[in-house]
Amino acid sequence: MFILKYILRNLFRHRLRSVLTVVGVAVAVLAYGLLTTLVGLWYSGAEHASDTRLITRNAISLVFPLPISYLERIRGVPGVTTASYGNWFGAYYKEQKNFFANYAIEPRSYLELYPEFILPPKEKNDFLLDRKGCIVGERLARTYGWKVGDLITLKGTIYPGDWEFVLRGIYHGKEKATEERIFLFHWTYLNETMRRTVPRRADQVGYFVVGVKNPGLAPDVALAVDSMFKNSLAETLTETEKAFHMSFVSMTEAIMVAIQIVSYMVIAIIMVVAANTMAMTARERIGEYATLKTLGFKGGHLAGLIFGESVAISLLGGLLGVALTFPAAHWIESELAQYFPYFTVSPQTLLFEVLAALSVGVVSGIFPTWRGATIRIADGLKRIG
């Protein structure tokens, strides 16, 4: 009890210094938490992918299409429940910087395969019936202020020209992690236009989405599909949705690894700062430590005192950082909505934040503790710090 009181008193002897250190640790911990969350989000698309959906694409690479005639053959593979198809449309709204995912799809089977896109029944029906209809996610609609019934014109990059759509529905995600920034429209609309303008690009799809009965069947189905089209003009590559997402994510891995390294570096920097502060504090109190030893306190007591102070400062900073994480994450979620589907800091990350703060306290306390505990009384009293 006495020791605790002593530590608390010591904490506020240099009020400014302690406050600065606490703020420093808080900022570092906050930065660490947000960076870790950012990296986690990068992989979240792949993590939330369904394992009963397979994506079949051209084996050469995604830029090559597959003939629509494959659809029936894929449907016939044992274990397949539904098969749908789509094209990455790659258009933008008004300006090039307004980038979002837009696909031309076969609506009925697609919505069946993606039950996490929840549409009101009336809107769904309107969308199915209208060839020029489209549906968008709630977040996307909010970004551009679209309402059901609006006319939307997109500028094509892969399929040149201005494309007009009528917004027939706004879907919302079943879970928080569901992507709500997708624009979907009828594949037939695209295909009929292609038939008129560039016949060689008609009847081609970018990818097939294959639903399987249960996850255990996925590898067999993938193999069956790929072997069916072996040595044809368009060989296929079938993988689970997760693997498909990961192939994109892994291409930008270098950046993510860099961010990860940086997030540890933040902690390293604050460690150096905190260690410096503690070393200074201990150096100033060498005389006191010697006095305490004279009074009969043992090295262990002193170690507890110094170490306790170091850990207490860091933990205070850590707790402040954790407290600041919530408003910061909320701010990011509302301000940078177009970049992140959502921004929630996981409990695990919060725990790591506290652990990081704790380790800062421990590491920065080691050296001064050792010096304080092993000081010889005569030396300590001799020194004028």
Next chain:
Amino acid sequence: MGIPYSYSFRNLWTRRLTTVLTASGMGLVVFVFAATLMLTEGLQKTLVQTGSPDNVMLLRKSSNSEVQSAVERDQAALLESQPEVAVGEDGEPLLAKELVVLINLKKRVTDTPSNVIIRGITPASLKLRPAVHLKEGRMPRAGSAEVVTGESVARRFKGCGLGETLRFAMRDWRVVGVFDAGATGFSSEIWGDRDQMMQAFRRPVYSSIIFRLRDTTSFDAYKARVEGDPRLTVEAKRETRYYLDQSEAMAKFLRILGMVLTVVFSIGAVIGATITMYAAVANRVTEIGTLRALGFQRKSILSAFIIESLLLGVCGGLLGIFAASFMQLITISTMNWASFSELAFSFTLTFGIVWKSLLFSAVMGLVGGVLPAFRASRMKIVEALRAT
């Protein structure tokens, strides 16, 4: 008459451990600051050097990259016969109608697949790109299933080294040469005979057309004429401009990231510097009192302490730059968002980054030292002398 500079310098030297710790904290910050700048610089340099200012790139209207673009043969014939196209020594126009597609290849080390740009070339292609020259092997023979690979592709992807065989588009392609394209984006590409590739990929259209201007000033007039021609659906860009646009999205991301990190880090470092300087002041109350009693002005005390913290910052800056200069040995490869293909580039240190980093570290030292220095200069002589 101010206090000699050596006073500030010797003070830092006396508290060596504290100085080193504070300076290394700042050094880490400067290191991160410099490293993100170097990364952005490296990316832009790689992509911008890829283009040459006299070359013009023709793409289909509204396509962002060569991969998305398609130029029909009849339009290509029209474009070939424009008067602005320079003519080479052999009397042939310096113009290449190329095919650019992405193929998926596996990396040597991790076995993860990644997209690589593959370019179908014609004899003029090499003349248009002076940066590219063969390092080993030979160029592919026209009409054969042979390819040459860029240096960074040859090193990082399976089956891309000299003498190895690649399989794509239902054929085997032998790698007969490796070319060196310096620090340009071409190092991350695979080149082969265009007509063979168009056959294999069943692509009846070209992706892009690139040509050398006869007179570099005629670009604007040419652009206006070609883009206004009702028979053509292409847009013309200088090659340098095209590659600059390609790097824009990624560079912006890196810049924002770098700024955010730097701001967060510098808060920590400035706090560290402030604490150190406050301690330095607190430890030297008697000293400051003595100096004032000797007749030194408040101004001199203030400047002595500010110089001390500036020195501290600059030491950190030098440490950080020294560490960051080793980053130049590292090449990172990542997906370029504009073309969805893999691009390798390295950290590039320029003189601009060096002085920016030094300035930044000095500012950090200054901000950290201002408050303690003011405190030192405002001390009352009598009280300062009384303190033990």
